[in-house]
Amino acid sequence: MNIQNFPTFEAVFASAGVSACGVLLQILFALLAIILIMTFAGLSVVAERKVCAYMQGRYGPNRTAIPLVAAIPLVGNFLKKNGLMQLAADGLKFLFKEDPIPAHVRRLWYVAAPVMALAPVLVVAGLVPFGVWWGADGAAPVAACDIDLSLLAALAVSSLGVFASCMAGWSSNSKFPYLGAMRASAQVISFELCMGLSVLPVVLWISGSVQNPLSLFEIGMYQSGGWWFCLTQPVGAMIFLICLFAETNRLPFDMAESETDLVSGYHTEYGSFKFGLFFVGEYGHMAAGSALFVVLFLGGWNPLPGCEWPAAWGWVSSLLSVATFIVKIAAMLFFMIWVRWSLPRFRYDQVMRIGWKATLPLALANAVFYMCLASI
Amino acid sequence: METAIYYVLCAMTLGGALGVILARGYVNAAMSMLLSMLGAAGMMVMMGAYFVAFIMVSVYAGAVLVLFVFVVMLMGEEKDGAGLGKKLALVGLWALLGAFIGWASPEFLGDAALRAEAPAEASSVLASAKNYGLALFSEYMLPFQICGALLLAAMLGVIAVAKPPRGGGGQSEKI
Numbered sequence: 177m178n179i180q181n182f183p184t185f186e187a188v189f190a191s192a193g194v195s196a197c198g199v200l201l202q203i204l205f206a207l208l209a210i211i212l213i214m215t216f217a218g219l220s221v222v223a224e225r226k227v228c229a230y231m232q233g234r235y236g237p238n239r240t241a242i243p244l245v246a247a248i249p250l251v252g253n254f255l256k257k258n259g260l261m262q263l264a265a266d267g268l269k270f271l272f273k274e275d276p277i278p279a280h281v282r283r284l285w286y287v288a289a290p291v292m293a294l295a296p297v298l299v300v301a302g303l304v305p306f307g308v309w310w311g312a313d314g315a316a317p318v319a320a321c322d323i324d325l326s327l328l329a330a331l332a333v334s335s336l337g338v339f340a341s342c343m344a345g346w347s348s349n350s351k352f353p354y355l356g357a358m359r360a361s362a363q364v365i366s367f368e369l370c371m372g373l374s375v376l377p378v379v380l381w382i383s384g385s386v387q388n389p390l391s392l393f394e395i396g397m398y399q400s401g402g403w404w405f406c407l408t409q410p411v412g413a414m415i416f417l418i419c420l421f422a423e424t425n426r427l428p429f430d431m432a433e434s435e436t437d438l439v440s441g442y443h444t445e446y447g448s449f450k451f452g453l454f455f456v457g458e459y460g461h462m463a464a465g466s467a468l469f470v471v472l473f474l475g476g477w478n479p480l481p482g483c484e485w486p487a488a489w490g491w492v493s494s495l496l497s498v499a500t501f502i503v504k505i506a507a508m509l510f511f512m513i514w515v516r517w518s519l520p521r522f523r524y525d526q527v528m529r530i531g532w533k534a535t536l537p538l539a540l541a542n543a544v545f546y547m548c549l550a551s552i
Numbered sequence: 553m554e555t556a557i558y559y560v561l562c563a564m565t566l567g568g569a570l571g572v573i574l575a576r577g578y579v580n581a582a583m584s585m586l587l588s589m590l591g592a593a594g595m596m597v598m599m600g601a602y603f604v605a606f607i608m609v610s611v612y613a614g615a616v617l618v619l620f621v622f623v624v625m626l627m628g629e630e631k632d633g634a635g636l637g638k639k640l641a642l643v644g645l646w647a648l649l650g651a652f653i654g655w656a657s658p659e660f661l662g663d664a665a666l667r668a669e670a671p672a673e674a675s676s677v678l679a680s681a682k683n684y685g686l687a688l689f690s691e692y693m694l695p696f697q698i699c700g701a702l703l704l705a706a707m708l709g710v711i712a713v714a715k716p717p718r719g720g721g722g723q724s725e726k727i
């Protein structure tokens with residue numbers, strides 16, 4: 177059971193001939209996982225602007241050029257045209273801007289809230305298995321921290337993220353952020369239950385045949401070479417996806433910061449780097465949530481339903497599995513952006529009605545159905 | 553290392569618990585409660601009760617406490633009446649109660665017996681989840697059902713209280 181002795185990245189390095197030196201190495205693995213999720217967060221900001229631009233018949237950011245880098249023959253032009261230098265410029269802008277604290281805020285929580293937005297995302301990043309490593313002693317997840325309850329832990333920790341928007345809205349001590357915070361907390365309470373219920377059938381389904389049905393890695397492994405859960409449990413997958421949109425405050429559900437009626441919602445009073453932390457936290461939450469969805473329903477690191485990267489290929493297979501996982505997360509992020517620029521925002525009462533009168537009964541019925549099916 | 557982590561978690565739990573009583577303002581109290589719960593969950597992790605720890609974080613910290621914060625924000629911040637003296641007296645009362653329990657039944661504090669049987673109980677996560685469910689639905693069935701009935705009664709009571717009186721034309725209809 178316990179937090180196993182990290183057979184994960186460590187196994188990768190050990191078999192590559194690098195000796196493990198305990199805590200430092202584990203910190204390095206955690207950093208690697210965080211860097212991966214943060215890279216996704218950064219790139220999805222660019223992707224958001226570019227995809228939205230193409231959907232609206234524009235070019236999007238393609239002018240910003242950092243002097244020396246832009247002069248590199250092919251790379252420079254590529255970076256410039258695809259808006260990647262815009263990303264660097266925006267990030268630096270957040271860092272160097274003046275960081276004012278309005279006089280009317282409650283200072284402690286005002287400062288703490290952006291940190292509370294980002295921290296859960298980083299913890300979840302450490303729990304996600306990014307691929308499978310075929311070592312001498314069988315399969316091991318490529319994850320910073322492999323615990324047997326990683327699904328439960330990831331759901332538990334990511335549910336703490338809502339306190340950030342609550343406290344940001346409350347501590348800002350002004351009307352629009354306050355309304356945003358109220359909406360955020362009500363929305364998360366409404367949809368979290370459905371999220372748990374939509375995952376339950378997956379865990380029930382595999383509990384007969386694997387050791388730890390609550391481990392993300394084993395859920396992913398169960399789907400390799402077989403049907404993916406999005407095919408065997410389409411309703412559960414759909415509910416999880418809806419709840420994912422609601423939990424990450426993505427557009428059909430972005431009640432917490434609907435800019436047409438709440439200025440900018442819970443982070444109206446924030447600026448510069450504190451706003452940047454909220455921003456990164458939101459996109460990081462999207463990336464981590466997509467990773468969870470991919471592991472749970474989209475077959476994890478397997479290329480297609482019914483086929484898997486063969487274990488006999490060794491590290492090549494492992495690399496391919498990580499690459500597959502990354503491609504799938506990117507596809508999920510693209511899907512989220514696509515939905516954002518296609519659908520209008522729900523009204524607040526519609527969100528509540530969808531949550532309590534449509535999604536919850538459906539999730540309950542789905543769970544009961546698979547309970548009956550699994551017990552036969 | 554483990555001892556240091558244990559004391560940090562202890563400080564979180566106790567400090568959070570003190571904060572719930574002593575903090576000014578409801579939201580601060582709720583956030584102190586979050587701190588206390590996270591500390592308690594951390595201690596459960598150290599004892600090997602992973603399932604209970606994560607359930608605690610996801611149910612209490614992630615859902616129930618969000619509800620608390622929501623309600624507190626809905627009601628608005630109220631300058632509460634109780635002064636520091638009263639609060640300290642409350643803390644003292646609880647400390648006295650704890651001391652009395654420790655004095656009356658020392659096995660609550662000197663948990664050598666508990667500690668000895670804990671690892672066997674929680675030898676695997678699945679087993680612990682299963683044990684948890686089995687114990688809940690067999691040995692503790694009656695308390696479980698009574699709790700359920702109590703919660704239902706409380707919920708009905710809240711609905712009855714919150715509903716404006718029908719037909720009587722009370723004040724609530726004019727508002």
